Amino acid sequence: MGLRVMAAKNLVIVESPAKARTLEKYLGRDFQVKASVGHVVDLPKSKLGVDVKKDFAPDFHVIQAKKKVIDDLKKAAKGKEKIYLASDPDREGEAIAWHIADQVAKNHKNVHRVLINEITKKAVQEAIANPLELDRNKFDAQIARRVLDRLVGYQLSPLLWNKVRRGLSAGRVQSVAVRLVCEREKEIRAFDSQEYWSLTAHLEGRLPPSFKARLVQWQGSKVDNKKFRLENEPRVQEILKSIEDASWVIGEVEKKERRRYPTPPFVTSKLQQEAARKLGFQPKRTMQLAQQLYEGVELGSEGSVGLITYMRTDSTRISNDALAAVRQFIDGQYGKNYLPGRPNTYRSKKSAQDAHEAIRPTSLEYTPERVRSYLRRDAFQLYSLIWDRFVASQMVPAVFDQTAFEIPVREAIFRATGQQIKFDGFMKVYIEGRDAPAGKDNEAGEDEAEAEAQDSDGVLPDLRQGDALTLRSMDPRQHFTQPPPRYTPASLIKELDEKGIGRPSTYAAIISNITDREYVVQDERRSLAPTDLGFLVTDLLVESFPDILNVEFTAGMEDELDKIEEGKEKWTKAMKRFYTPFSRDLKKAETEMRDVKRQEVPTEIPCDKCGAMMVIKWGRNGEFLACPQYPECKSTKNFSRDENGQITVAEEIQIDENCENCGRPMQLRWGKYGKFLGCSGYPECKTIVPLEKPVDLGIKCPDCGEGNVKERKSRWGKMFYGCDRYPECKFATWDKPVPGPCPDCNDPILVEKFTKRAGRTRRCRNKECGYSIPIPE
Numbered sequence: 001m002g003l004r005v006m007a008a009k010n011l012v013i014v015e016s017p018a019k020a021r022t023l024e025k026y027l028g029r030d031f032q033v034k035a036s037v038g039h040v041v042d043l044p045k046s047k048l049g050v051d052v053k054k055d056f057a058p059d060f061h062v063i064q065a066k067k068k069v070i071d072d073l074k075k076a077a078k079g080k081e082k083i084y085l086a087s088d089p090d091r092e093g094e095a096i097a098w099h100i101a102d103q104v105a106k107n108h109k110n111v112h113r114v115l116i117n118e119i120t121k122k123a124v125q126e127a128i129a130n131p132l133e134l135d136r137n138k139f140d141a142q143i144a145r146r147v148l149d150r151l152v153g154y155q156l157s158p159l160l161w162n163k164v165r166r167g168l169s170a171g172r173v174q175s176v177a178v179r180l181v182c183e184r185e186k187e188i189r190a191f192d193s194q195e196y197w198s199l200t201a202h203l204e205g206r207l208p209p210s211f212k213a214r215l216v217q218w219q220g221s222k223v224d225n226k227k228f229r230l231e232n233e234p235r236v237q238e239i240l241k242s243i244e245d246a247s248w249v250i251g252e253v254e255k256k257e258r259r260r261y262p263t264p265p266f267v268t269s270k271l272q273q274e275a276a277r278k279l280g281f282q283p284k285r286t287m288q289l290a291q292q293l294y295e296g297v298e299l300g301s302e303g304s305v306g307l308i309t310y311m312r313t314d315s316t317r318i319s320n321d322a323l324a325a326v327r328q329f330i331d332g333q334y335g336k337n338y339l340p341g342r343p344n345t346y347r348s349k350k351s352a353q354d355a356h357e358a359i360r361p362t363s364l365e366y367t368p369e370r371v372r373s374y375l376r377r378d379a380f381q382l383y384s385l386i387w388d389r390f391v392a393s394q395m396v397p398a399v400f401d402q403t404a405f406e407i408p409v410r411e412a413i414f415r416a417t418g419q420q421i422k423f424d425g426f427m428k429v430y431i432e433g434r435d436a437p438a439g440k441d442n443e444a445g446e447d448e449a450e451a452e453a454q455d456s457d458g459v460l461p462d463l464r465q466g467d468a469l470t471l472r473s474m475d476p477r478q479h480f481t482q483p484p485p486r487y488t489p490a491s492l493i494k495e496l497d498e499k500g501i502g503r504p505s506t507y508a509a510i511i512s513n514i515t516d517r518e519y520v521v522q523d524e525r526r527s528l529a530p531t532d533l534g535f536l537v538t539d540l541l542v543e544s545f546p547d548i549l550n551v552e553f554t555a556g557m558e559d560e561l562d563k564i565e566e567g568k569e570k571w572t573k574a575m576k577r578f579y580t581p582f583s584r585d586l587k588k589a590e591t592e593m594r595d596v597k598r599q600e601v602p603t604e605i606p607c608d609k610c611g612a613m614m615v616i617k618w619g620r621n622g623e624f625l626a627c628p629q630y631p632e633c634k635s636t637k638n639f640s641r642d643e644n645g646q647i648t649v650a651e652e653i654q655i656d657e658n659c660e661n662c663g664r665p666m667q668l669r670w671g672k673y674g675k676f677l678g679c680s681g682y683p684e685c686k687t688i689v690p691l692e693k694p695v696d697l698g699i700k701c702p703d704c705g706e707g708n709v710k711e712r713k714s715r716w717g718k719m720f721y722g723c724d725r726y727p728e729c730k731f732a733t734w735d736k737p738v739p740g741p742c743p744d745c746n747d748p749i750l751v752e753k754f755t756k757r758a759g760r761t762r763r764c765r766n767k768e769c770g771y772s773i774p775i776p777e
Contacts, residue, residue, distance in 0.1 A: 008032035011080040012114075012128075013073060013100055015087050017744035018770045019119065022296030022304040023086070026121040027128065034076050036087070037745045037769055040066045041099045043146065048154050052583075056147050056575045062103065073104045082110040084128060089115040089356065090312050090505060091142035091565065098139045118362040119296055119306025141565035144574060148172060148557065151579060152548060155586055160537060164596045164618065168537060169517055173502040175541055176554045177510050178519045180495060181487055182530045182538045191483035196229040197236045200475040201414055203248060203407075207461040210472065213407055213414035215239070220411075225481070236476045243409045248469035251413075252406040258419070259397040262426035264316040264346035265358035265390045268504030269497040271311070274389070276490035276526070277433035279381050283489055283508035287311065289382045290359070292770060299366075299374050306362055307371065308386055312505040313356035316346040322360060326394045329364045334428065340396050360390040376761065376774050392430035399423040403460045407469065418460035486527035500555035532622045536596065544589035547581060600628060605649060609635045616647075625649065634683040661687045697721065699737050702748040702765075704729040709737050709749075733765060745769040 012033045014020050020035040027033065041060040043049035051057040062070060077083055083105045085097035097113055105111045112131030116124055149172055156170035199215040218239060221228040230236055266274070268287075275286040290311035296304035318326075323343045330339050361383075368384040375383060399422040407414040421427075487495065493507045502510060514520045519534035530538070538549070547553045557578070563569035600615035607614050607627040614625040614637070625637040625647075638650040657666045659679040666689065669678040677689040694710040701707040707725035712732075721737055723729040735751035742750055742764040752775070754760045763772035 009080065010082045010084065011076050012084045012086050013104070015093070015096060016291075016295055016770045018292065018304070019086075019295040022119050022306055023116075023124055025303045026119075026124045031128075032076060032080075034073055035744075036069060036073065036096065036100055037066070037766065039063065039096055039099065040070055040103055043150055048150065050147050050150055052151075052579065055572045056151075056579070058143060058147055058150075060099070070103050073100070077104055077108065080108075082112060083108055084112050084114050084131060085134070086114045086116055086127070088312070089117055089310055091138055091145070092505070094135055094138040095142040095146070098134055101134060116310075117357055118309040119294065120362045123362075137567045138565050140571045141561050144564050144571035145561055147571075147575060148578065151575075151582070156541070156545070156548075159586070159589060159593065160540070162597070163540065163593050164537065168533075169513075170537070170541060171513070172548065172557070173496075173506060173554060174510055174513050175538070175549055176501055176551060177492065177496060178514050178530065178534050179538050179542065179549050180492065180551075181514070181520050181528050182535055184484060184487055185530050185535075188483040188486065191481075193483070194229070194231075194481045196225050196231060196479050196481065197233065198477050198479060199230065199236060199239060200477070201248075201407075202472040202475065203416070204470045204472060205250075205461050205463045205467055207463060209459065209461060211405075211416050211418065211458070211460050213405065213416035215412055216415040217413035218411060233476075233478070239412060240474060240476070243412055246409050248407060248409060248471050250405050250463055250465055250467045250469065251408045253463065253465050254404040254406070256402050257422070258400045258402045260400065260425075260427070261397045262344065262392045262395055262430075263389065263432045265318065265360050265393045266386060267314045267316060267348075267358060268312050269314070269493055269507060271359055271386070272493050272504075272507055273490040274385060274433055275382060276488065276493075278385065279378075280526070281378070281382070282511065283493060284512045285378070286382065287508045288767065288770075289379050290386075292379060292772065293383055293386075295770060297371070297374060297379070299371060305366065307366055307383060309357050309360050309362060311359055313359060314504050315348045315356045316358045317348065317356075318343075318360065319357055322357070323394065325364045326391060330391065330395055334395070337423075338395050338425065338428065340394070344394055346393070358390075359386055361387050376772075388430040392426040395426035395429065396423075398425035398427045405460065405463065416460060418458055420459050486529055488526045488528065489522075492528060499551055500558055501551060502554075503558065536618070540593055540596070544593045545582075545585050547585070600626075603647060605637075605647065607633060607635050609633055659685060659687050661685055694724070696724075697737060699739055699749060701725065701729055701731050702737075702740075703731040707731075735763075735765070737765075738762060742766070742769060742771050744771040 007029050009030045010032070012023060012027065012031055014023060014033065014035055015038055017035045017037070020033045024031075024033045040063060042063050043058060044061055049059040051059065083101075085100055087093035087096040087100070094113075101111050111134075113134045114127040114131050116127045152172040153170060156175075157168060160168040160170060201213045201215075202210065203213055204210045215230075216223055218228075218230070223230065230239070264270075271290065272283040272286050275281040276283065281289075290308065293308045294306055294311050296306045299305045327339060327343065368380065368387050371383065372380050400419045401422050402419040403417070405416040407416070485491070489511050492511065496502055496507060496510070497504065514534075515522055515528075518531055519537065520528050520530055522528055542549045560569060560574045564571045564574060596618045600617055603614055603616060603625065605614045605625060606612070607629070610627060610629055610633040612627055612629050612633065614635075615628050616623055616639075617626045618624075623639070625639050627633040627635040639647050640650060641647055655666045655668055655677060657677065658664065659666055659681065662679060662681050662685040664679055664681040664685065666677045666687075667680045669676055669688075679685040679687040694712060697709045697711070699709045701709055701723040704723060704725060707723040707729050709721050709731070710724050712720050712722045720732055720734050722732040726732075733751060735753045737749045738752050740747055740749040745764060745766055747764055747766050747769070749765065750762050750771075751765045752760060752762050760775040761772055762775050764770070
């Protein structure tokens with residue numbers, strides 16, 4: 001290795017060590033490959049870092065932890081004939097390339113940009129042979145996004161700290177996502193469920209099998225459960241009585257051939273949605289796995305191989321070479337009947353960057369089964385999903401024979417539908433998943449009634465018009481209309497994507513942020529529900545910043561960024577158009593936004609210590625009752641509200657334990673990290689005892705180097721790990737830390753994660769590094 005570095009004439013710089021290892025395999029001895037491990041510069045964390053008065057000039061500085069990386073890159077660059085910047089082929093990758101060029105190769109004459117869409121030998125060597133110039137427009141678009149997000153986040157967040165509580169955050173896209181979840185919840189709560197009935201006849205003809213027919217029309221009105229429904233049981237009984245003893249005869253037979261077409265290969269948003277539906281993966285996990293598959297996986301004697309194309313894309317385009325390869329594969333694996341006469345083409349979104357391809361396998365030689373033994377279970381599942389979708393996208397449609405019987409019975413018309421698959425086509429390989437409807441645990445629901453009708457589409461007997469039928473039974477069923485379903489990560493990403501909010505590359509971070517900030521919680525069915533905090537912050541921001549929280553406005557800003565990348569707009573002009581009204585709203589909100597932190601809502605509930613009528617205040621853990629005589633009287637109580645807003649004071653649970661300091665009974669109380677025991681003599685006696693003492697992991701905090709990492713619990717009861725010097729040190733992670741360092745980037749700790757699908761893994765906490773290894777049970 002040392003001889004190779006000494007002989008190298010050229011330097012290639014990528015983001016991650018994994019990607020560097022894969023590229024080294026494809027480039028000869030003339031190339032040294034180094035990794036920057038992500039961004040090398042950033043805006044400062046301690047201040048705004050944007051000079052609004054000087055054309056929004058960003059104050060980028062070298063990240064403290066990257067100074068050694070830059071020194072290493074400078075040493076590697078010395079004496080090299082050419083420097084190739086091979087960071088990812090998107091806006092963020094372009095910004096990394098510009099910053100590396102500025103910090104490492106400012107005075108070097110031969111600095112080139114290479115875009116690698118797939119990490120294969122052919123693609124890498126072609127990219128090096130055909131280098132590009134750095135793209136100023138793409139860089140400006142990324143700077144505009146970074147400055148825009150900094151202006152919103154760093155100016156709205158302090159406002160929320162002052163008006164609500166410290167530690168809150170707001171974001172240009174994040175806050176709109178929370179608003180969507182809140183508005184859906186309001187729709188659900190305001191929904192007025194309506195009763196309706198369905199009526200199904202169980203019939204037999206002269207030929208088997210028996211079948212079901214559903215009432216679709218009564219007295220000339222179509223039963224669509226919207227404009228006209230069977231609203232109650234008396235109406236159903238009226239219909240049953242009117243058709244009693246009627247003869248049942250097929251009035252019309254409709255037969256037709258129906259085709260179902262394959263779905264396009266994956267773009268980023270669709271991959272996240274489908275991985276959530278079929279594999280149960282959170283978007284963040286999907287993108288981490290996809291990054292690993294793109295950068296390279298060790299395949300035994302073959303070394304590191306990039307298995308998929310670049311995973312941040314909104315284009316459905318497929319290269320001619322890949323089309324030829326997949327068509328040859330389909331012909332050989334499934335036969336000519338499954339191969340269309342010419343390749344299937346798919347239309348990308350208007351805003352798609354067609355320089356990229358869709359997400360697909362880099363080579364049809366690496367079938368899922370061939371690489372299975374080298375992949376963790378979750379990585380194999382995701383690779384199989386990408387493989388199947390890509391292969392199916394270039395296969396012929398599935399063909400169905402569809403039959404319908406229309407059966408008039410006096411003033412009623414019943415309809416039976418059935419279908420039989422004639423040719424499976426692409427469905428032999430892959431069928432797209434569907435979001436589960438709401439109300440699955442409710443026996444009666446409009447969605448279920450519709451599902452029943454669809455699921456009953458079995459094979460109908462070969463009957464003709466005029467054939468007599470025998471009625472075996474009637475099945476009247478009660479249903480209730482259902483509210484719209486809560487968003488899941490998959491359906492929220494779909495909504496954001498369809499409305500043009502954010503970009504596919506940001507969706508995983510958005511979902512992660514709104515749950516980590518406790519604006520939204522996710523239940524066991526993966527549904528997203530807003531917390532009281534989410535409702536409160538959204539209402540405050542909508543009142544004071546209607547543009548920032550407006551869906552159309554946010555989508556319009558994405559179009560502005562696209563124009564900057566296309567060279568049709570100067571980024572500083574776009575910033576001025578945004579910032580002028582925003583700064584005006586910000587100044588107004590500082591005085592007019594509701595001051596929740598200091599607001600006191602009167603109640604008729606007396607303080608049990610001094611008799612004053614308690615008030616509702618907002619604290620770190622939400623609303624609570626407090627005595628207005630504070631600080632003379634420090635009595636507080638928890639409470640809950642019913643659906644009508646009525647308050648019920650939470651009972652104070654007495655614990656069979658006395659205070660070790662004053663002897664009074666201990667009580668169960670709530671704090672930032674959940675339940676704890678507190679003395680009933682508070683505030684005179686401030687003794688507190690944790691229900692569960694935090695476990696010390698015996699690891700020094702990687703951020704401050706002074707405290708120890710201990711187990712903690714969030715207010716929602718979820719385990720996390722944090723520094724015991726909090727709040728001086730705010731280190732926290734959901735994954736269990738283990739002693740490091742990381743062998744790739746030298747971070748002081750690693751983290752362990754266990755899932756049913758992937759098993760136990762040990763990985764670097766720095767997501768830009770990508771180091772990860774499985775741990776045998």
